[in-house]
Each structure stands twice: as C-alpha cells, then as structure tokens.
Amino acid sequence: MIGRLSGTLVEKNPPQILLDVKGVAYEIDVPMSTFYNLPNVGDNVILFTHLVVREDAHLLFGFGSENERRAFRQLIKISGVGARIALSVLSGLSVAELAQAVTMQESGRLTKIPGIGKKTAERLLLELKDKLGADLTTAVGIHRPAPVASDVLHALISLGYSDKEAVNAVKQLPDGIALADGIRQALKLLAKA
Numbered sequence: 294m295i296g297r298l299s300g301t302l303v304e305k306n307p308p309q310i311l312l313d314v315k316g317v318a319y320e321i322d323v324p325m326s327t328f329y330n331l332p333n334v335g336d337n338v339i340l341f342t343h344l345v346v347r348e349d350a351h352l353l354f355g356f357g358s359e360n361e362r363r364a365f366r367q368l369i370k371i372s373g374v375g376a377r378i379a380l381s382v383l384s385g386l387s388v389a390e391l392a393q394a395v396t397m398q399e400s401g402r403l404t405k406i407p408g409i410g411k412k413t414a415e416r417l418l419l420e421l422k423d424k425l426g427a428d429l430t431t432a433v434g435i436h437r438p439a440p441v442a443s444d445v446l447h448a449l450i451s452l453g454y455s456d457k458e459a460v461n462a463v464k465q466l467p468d469g470i471a472l473a474d475g476i477r478q479a480l481k482l483l484a485k486a
Contacts, residue, residue, distance in 0.1 A: 299339045321355040324383035330357050345376050360388045371420045381408050395421045398460045445475040458483060
C-alpha cells in the first residue's frame, strides 16, 4: 500500500494530478477540496494516498489531510459506494461539512452532490452515523450541535419519535436553550406537525 507521496507537482487536470517522486510520475485522483489547495505546478507537495487495486487498473487517490483520507476510506466501505462516488462526496463537501451532515442526519446536503440520489444519501447517513460523526467531528474540530441540542435529540428518539422528526424539531429550537425548555418546545413542535 502506498500511504503517502512527496514530490513535485507536474500537471493539474482536475480531478487528476501528476506527481513526480524522484523520477517516477504518479497519476493521482484528488477531491476538489484537495485540488483547490494544491500549490503551483513545479512546487513540492505531500499527499496522503489510498491505492485501489482492481482487475483492470490500479488507481491512486490523494488527499491533502489524513482526515480526508479517513473519510474516503469510511465511504468506500459502504455497499454501493465506490471510489468515484466517495471522491464526489469529498469534492462536494468538506470533511467537517460531511461529519456535520451525518451528525444532524441531513440527507438534503448529500443529494446536492452529483451522483448521490435520495436512497444513496440515506444509506450514507445510516452507515456513517456511528463511524464518521463521532470519529471525525472531534478530529477536525467542527462546531458540533450544542450538547443541549444533542440531549434533546436523544430524549425525543427515546420517546419514540423517528430520527427525522427529532432532527427537524431540534433544528427549530433557538440557540442556548436549556435542556428542559428545549424538550418542552420540541414536543410542542412535534404535536403541531
């Protein structure tokens, strides 16, 4: 497995780059988030990589950060999600945005990405729920929902409301609300629906 490459950037043709590592040029596919942060052609670059070996090809994918590579690896473990779709997801959303979408169960953010339909988005949210959200939100330091919002969400789910209903109710709560008030207001919102 090729884990990391350091070399001179020779070509940039989105989403592919050519990286010269001591005389050997590697064709590497990168998500657009990494592509936009690449230096100019001729400059040195370090990429974390993931090698996909198929019967007909060896494909090398590069990432600007370890978190991007970790998210990519979690995505390709999901049934029906290949390397190209995973690259598309990471091109459409940053790792922080993806982790936030998973934490808040927002399929709408995923369906805006080309190649991701409603069913695939829901499968991604379900499969990544316990893996990506907890793992990467702490690693990338994104602004997670306030603990109160999270507690309200868990309380509603334990009362028998679906994940979708609970998330929609929590989104409508004002920031900085106390736990008891949050639960009361969420229940009122759900009663009106």
